[in-house]
Amino acid sequence: MIRVFIVDDHPVVIEGIHSLLQNVNGIEWAGHAMNAASCLGFFVNNMADIVLMDISMPGMDGVELCAVMKEKYPGVFILGLSTFNQGLYIKKMMENGASGYILKNSSKEDLIAAIHAVKDGNIFFSGEVGQALADYQKYSKSALPVLTPREKEVLELIAEGYTNPQIAEKIFLSPFTVDSHRKNLLAKLNVKNTATLIKLAVENKLI
Amino acid sequence: MIRVFIVDDHPVVIEGIHSLLQNVNGIEWAGHAMNAASCLGFFVNNMADIVLMDISMPGMDGVELCAVMKEKYPGVFILGLSTFNQGLYIKKMMENGASGYILKNSSKEDLIAAIHAVKDGNIFFSGEVGQALADYQKYSKSALPVLTPREKEVLELIAEGYTNPQIAEKIFLSPFTVDSHRKNLLAKLNVKNTATLIKLAVENKLI
C-alpha cells in the first residue's frame, strides 16, 4: 500500500485528486493539508510515502516546504503539483529534492504512473511539464536579442578569459574594434559590465 | 502495442533486454541495431515507438544519435541506457531530446514502467540516474576551493554588476578591502579575470 498525502490550498483540487485515487489498487489516502504548517503538523505523528505538493500556497510555498520536508523526512517522496506551467518553479522544486512534477489536470493514468514511479525512487515528469521546462529554457533564450557571428565569437573569447588586445591578435582585428563589439554586446544584452554579461551568457547557454 | 527498438553495441545487453521484454503484455520487439548507422537504416523502412539507446557506442555515440533521431522522427521517444552513471552525458542526452534515462541493470519493473511513462510522452529517470545527476552537480562543486562568507558575498555582488567602490559602499568596507577579496577570489579559483570568474561561478552554481 502506498500512502499518499496531499498539500494544496484549493479544496477543489484536494477533492478532485481524492476522488481520482479512490478505490485505486495499492494506493491509500493518508490525508490532506491546506498549508505548509499543517502539513508539517501532520507528519509529527503520522507518515506517508508520497506527498503531492502544490507549488503556490499562501505562507510558505511548495518550493520551500519541499526543502523542509526532505530535510526532516528524507524517505518521503515529493511529487510537485501545479496548474500553471512555470519552468522556473519546477526547476527550483527539483533542486529542493522533489522526485517529479505533474499538472493538476493530469489524467488518472498519469497520476497513478507518477505515484508508482516516484514510490520506487524514480523520477517522473508529465509530458507537458517536460515541455514547460524545455520552453522555459527556450523562452529565456529567444527573449534575448540576436547576436551577430562576430559578436558571438568575441563573447566566447571573453568568456575564455582573453582580453581585448588578446582577442584582437587572435582574430586579426584592431583592439578598438574588439572593444566596440564588446560594447555592443553590453548594449544589446542590456548589462552593465563583463560580470553581468558573462552571467547572462552562461545562464542562457550562449557560450 | 508499444514497439520497442534497441541500439547497443553489446550483444549481451541486447539479449538481456530482449529476454526481459519477452512475453510482456503490450510490448512488442521491433528489432535491434549495434551502431548508429544501422539504427538510422532501420528507420528508413520501419518504425518503432520507443528506442532504447546506449550512450557510448563506436562511431556516432548516443548523444549525437539522439539528436539526429529526434530531428528526423520527432514522434519516436528515446530512452537513454547506460551501465555507468555519467551525469554529464545524461544531461547532454536530455538536451538532445531524450525522454528519460535508465541503467542497463534496471529491474524488469523499472524498465517496463519507464517504457510506459515515456510512451505517453512523460519523462522518466531511474532513481540511480537521478542520484547520478545530483552527484554530478555536487562533484563539480566540491572540487572547488572553499570560499569564505565574505568572499561569497563579494562574489555575488560582482555577479550583480557592482564595481569595487559600489560594493564597498554597500557592505561598509574600504574599496581596497573589496579589491583584496576580489583578488583572493581570482587566486583561489585560479582564474584570470572577472569574465572567467563569473563563468566558473555560474557553472558551479556558486551564485
Add this chain to the structure above:
DNA sequence: ATTAAAATACCCTTTTCGGGTGATTGGAAC
C-alpha cells in the same frame, strides 16, 4: 539605389589587475 545592419576604428575616463605590505581578530593546536 537606398537603407539598415554589421564590422571596423579611435579618444578619453574609470575600473580592474598584479605586485606587493601589514594590522587585527578569533579559533585550533600544542
Add this chain to the structure above:
DNA sequence: GTTCCAATCACCCGAAAAGGGTATTTTAAT
C-alpha cells in the same frame, strides 16, 4: 597560555583593461 593560522580588513602603485561616446566603411537585403 602561547603559538599559529585563516579570515578579514586596509593600503599603495603602476600597468592594463574595460566602459562611454562617436564615427567611418563594408556588406546584405529590398
